Every structure is written in C-alpha cells, then in structure tokens.
Amino acid sequence: MSPTFRSVVAPSDDTLYTSALIGVRHEPAILEIPDTAATYGVLITDVYGNIINTDISTTSGGTYAFTGPGWSGSLPPEVAQIALPVTNPLLIIRTNRFSSEGENQSALAEEFRRSLRMGPLLAYERGVLAETLILPVTFWARSFKRDAGRLIRNNPIRFLRELQRGVRDIRTPPLTGDNRELADEFDKLLATGRFDEEFARATQDAQSAIIANYLDNTDQNNWINFRNIGFWGREYLDRSSIAEFCQYCNGIDSSAYYNVFQGEDDRPLNGASGGYVLTFERDQIPQSRDFWSVTSYISETINLHRNPEDKYVVASYTPGLETNEDGSISIYATPTPPPGVSTANWLPVPDGPFSMLLRVYSPEGSVADGTYVPPAVREINQPERNEGAPRGGG
Known part of the structure; x- marks a missing residue:
C-alpha cells in the first residue's frame, strides 16, 4: 500500500x-x-x-x-x-x-x-x-471522493446525471417500491431542466448532511464509531456517510473501526500544531483475536500521507513497539520523529489537517460488545488532564 x-x-x-x-x-x-x-x-x-x-x-x-x-x-x-x-x-x-x-x-x-x-x-x-x-x-491512483466532491461543488447537475447512469447500470440491483417511484419522479423532473437550481442546492445540502452525519457521530473522546456497517436497513444517511469515510468496511464481527478528526480540546487535528500523543492505558488496549492498528489519513481525501519512511501505521504487531513502564502504549502522531521516542511508536502525519483510524480485527471484550471508547488524542505540548477524564474499555 x-x-x-x-x-x-x-x-x-x-x-x-x-x-x-x-x-x-x-x-x-x-x-x-x-x-x-x-x-x-x-x-x-x-x-x-x-x-x-x-x-x-x-x-x-x-x-x-x-x-x-x-x-x-x-x-x-x-x-x-x-x-x-x-x-x-x-x-x-x-x-x-x-x-x-x-x-x-x-x-x-x-x-x-x-x-x-x-x-x-x-x-x-x-x-x-x-x-x-x-x-x-x-x-x-484516481481519487473518486475528491472528484465527486468537486463535481458536487462546481457542477451538481452533472453529478446527478452520473448518479442516474449508475442507478440504471445493468450491474446495479433494480430499485423497488417507494425507492423506484421516487427515482422515476426524480428522472422526470430532472429531464425538464426547470428545477436545476433547486436540484443543485439540494445536492450540495445533501452532501453537507452526509458529512455532518458522520463527523457528528462522536463519543466523549471525539472518536466516531458506527456499528451498523453493511447492515443499514433503511438508514440511508448512515450508508452514505460511511461510504464517504470508510468504503468497503467489514461488519462488526470482523472488524471494529474508530475514526477521529478532533483532539481532546475539540479542535481539528493538524500536524502544524507540532503533533499529538495517543496513549492506551493498560486496561484500555483494544482486545482482539488478531491485532489492532492506527493509521493516519489526509483529511480531504482520506488517503495515506506520503512520508520519507513509507510508514503509514502503528499496530500491535509493529516490530519494536515499546510499552511504557505502567503497561500503557503511547503512539506519537507527528510530522517528524519526536526526540526520545522509539521509531516504532511514531505515526507520521502531514503538516496540516489529518485524521486517524483505529482498526480492531476480530474484536473481543468491550470492543465486541460496543462499550469500548478509545482514549482522547492529546496535543504533545498540552499537559495531561486527570480530573475525571473519561476512560474507554467499558
């Protein structure tokens, strides 16, 4: 990768x-x-x-x-x-x-x-x-997320016509019931060209709602976790939101996903601040039959960040991963290696906006039962807060 x-x-x-x-x-x-x-x-x-x-x-x-x-x-x-x-x-x-x-x-x-x-x-x-x-x-190499976002911003009617082509494709299961009636009515109205302004505004509003539905689904430490991946039923907004940020993700029995875009101070993660530390206390380390990993992504496209080390993940399997004296594990998300920190515990991030995704493969314990909350992401230059800060682990 x-x-x-x-x-x-x-x-x-x-x-x-x-x-x-x-x-x-x-x-x-x-x-x-x-x-x-x-x-x-x-x-x-x-x-x-x-x-x-x-x-x-x-x-x-x-x-x-x-x-x-x-x-x-x-x-x-x-x-x-x-x-x-x-x-x-x-x-x-x-x-x-x-x-x-x-x-x-x-x-x-x-x-x-x-x-x-x-x-x-x-x-x-x-x-x-x-x-x-x-x-x-x-x-x-092509970023469809970036292309779709630009099309929605700059030419939403063309985006809708591309969407029509996808729905009509022979490989797409045909819509049924209310969805089919809605699609037929939409096709008729779009063909007239009389409602382009309304459709354009609605498309952009819908995109904003899709993104907000994902980013607002946070726990007390600003991590985002959907447990209905792949089994949405009629939760169309959840389906669309997850496709924006985690395409082709597994169901909860196979993998659990925790995404974070904000630090402990509720501000967006940004490598220009100097960097962050994510510390799993000994009783907070994710439980799994396989392993867990933390990956950083560029915020705009949710893709990997190019770095001189070609390193994109810190995981329980990372060779040489160091454990603190109290049994906790600290991951340092910084643009350059922090002094005095093992390279194994360093997660390279861009010198700008980024996000992190915690994956837990074959989850067990509190991860499997839905009570696990990952620790807060703290700026390295900020003192650790111990006054009743919430802890995950269920």
Whole structure:
C-alpha cells in the first residue's frame, strides 16, 4: 500500500487486497481457495455496500460456486454453492500481513493471494480458471471522493446525471417500491431542466448532511464509531456517510473501526500544531483475536500521507513497539520523529489537517460488545488532564 492508492478511501496497510467484480447473470462463478496458514477474511457486498453473508470458510481451503437469483442447475460434487441475492456483487479478500503474535507473514499472504483462482463454471470444468492478476498500485491512483466532491461543488447537475447512469447500470440491483417511484419522479423532473437550481442546492445540502452525519457521530473522546456497517436497513444517511469515510468496511464481527478528526480540546487535528500523543492505558488496549492498528489519513481525501519512511501505521504487531513502564502504549502522531521516542511508536502525519483510524480485527471484550471508547488524542505540548477524564474499555 502507498499514498498512490486513492480510489478507495481509508485504505489499510495491514492486509494485502484481492478483489473481483463477480458476474453471475448467466452462469455461476467459481472461486478456488487453497489451504493456507495465512489469516484472511472474505467480504462480499452489493453495489450499495450491503454485506452479503456467506458460508465461506476462512480456516480451510475450498471450492465455491457463486450463483445468481433464481439459478437452477447442477454443480460438481466438490463445489459448495453460495447463493447470491444479486447478480453483480463485489468480492474482497483481505489477507493479514502479520499474525496475531506479531510474526511478519507478508510473504505467506502474497503466496496465498497469488494462488487464488476464479472464473465461470465452464472455465472450471475445463481446468482453466484465471490466476490472480497483481496490478500496480498506480491502477488505483484516481481519487473518486475528491472528484465527486468537486463535481458536487462546481457542477451538481452533472453529478446527478452520473448518479442516474449508475442507478440504471445493468450491474446495479433494480430499485423497488417507494425507492423506484421516487427515482422515476426524480428522472422526470430532472429531464425538464426547470428545477436545476433547486436540484443543485439540494445536492450540495445533501452532501453537507452526509458529512455532518458522520463527523457528528462522536463519543466523549471525539472518536466516531458506527456499528451498523453493511447492515443499514433503511438508514440511508448512515450508508452514505460511511461510504464517504470508510468504503468497503467489514461488519462488526470482523472488524471494529474508530475514526477521529478532533483532539481532546475539540479542535481539528493538524500536524502544524507540532503533533499529538495517543496513549492506551493498560486496561484500555483494544482486545482482539488478531491485532489492532492506527493509521493516519489526509483529511480531504482520506488517503495515506506520503512520508520519507513509507510508514503509514502503528499496530500491535509493529516490530519494536515499546510499552511504557505502567503497561500503557503511547503512539506519537507527528510530522517528524519526536526526540526520545522509539521509531516504532511514531505515526507520521502531514503538516496540516489529518485524521486517524483505529482498526480492531476480530474484536473481543468491550470492543465486541460496543462499550469500548478509545482514549482522547492529546496535543504533545498540552499537559495531561486527570480530573475525571473519561476512560474507554467499558
């Protein structure tokens, strides 16, 4: 992973990605997963980001057939059927680069993703499933978040027409009920051109509401945590808000996400202030079966910050991560390495606005039950406040 990757917001440097756009309109798609000692997770969503639950094992290999709605046919006996509610979902397999004990397994993860095979049923029967195609990171260089934001500001009507194209695309599940009626009425009104001013203003207002819904969803330490990721139901505002800041995130059973844009003093995080420290007290360290990590992002695009060390994350697996004498762990988010601090505990941040994202993989304890609150982010030059400051941990 690198700052060149901008197509999806909040990319993770904890895992190697493998993804596929699955098409099962005409025949099943086959996925072969080899036996491996690597730890990986499987995420399947529709184009709206709804998570599709499956019975794909992540502890042993297997051969799976994805079938579309209404499909009827026969499969080879060694192939397990995964019935999908849509014809064009997105598959993402994330393979951990480190074990829960901190062992570097990047080579194993790379070997695993290169050994994945996929293709239509006919290709499987002929023994010619496609190998994994490893693309250069430059393939993902375009920031769609930035482009969409600029279009909404400068040409909102064009943005709406692009949105129409997406809704009408054959890969998009058709809208139903009230949503279909609303979309049809919208299409008619937009086509007249008589309401462009109203639609433009409404689009910009909606974008502001989407962003505010995310940024205002804070706990007492200014961390943002949504626990309904991928299972929104009719919470359309939550769905849109999370897509702005954490695309293709896992459900809470797989990963917990805590995002912060403000420090303890309620001011936006900004590396120009000198930097910040995030200290997990011994009883505040996130509980997980795998590991936890903290990543910093540029605020505007929610992408990685380019730095001379090519370092984007501090995690429980970070080699040499130091623990304080009292058992706590301090992470220093600064533009340059702070004096007297281990490089392992240093998280490079831009000399300007930034945010941080705490990921907890395979959460346990208070993280799993929803009572965990990460500690406040404190400016390094500010004295620590102990007068009844809230602590997380449930």
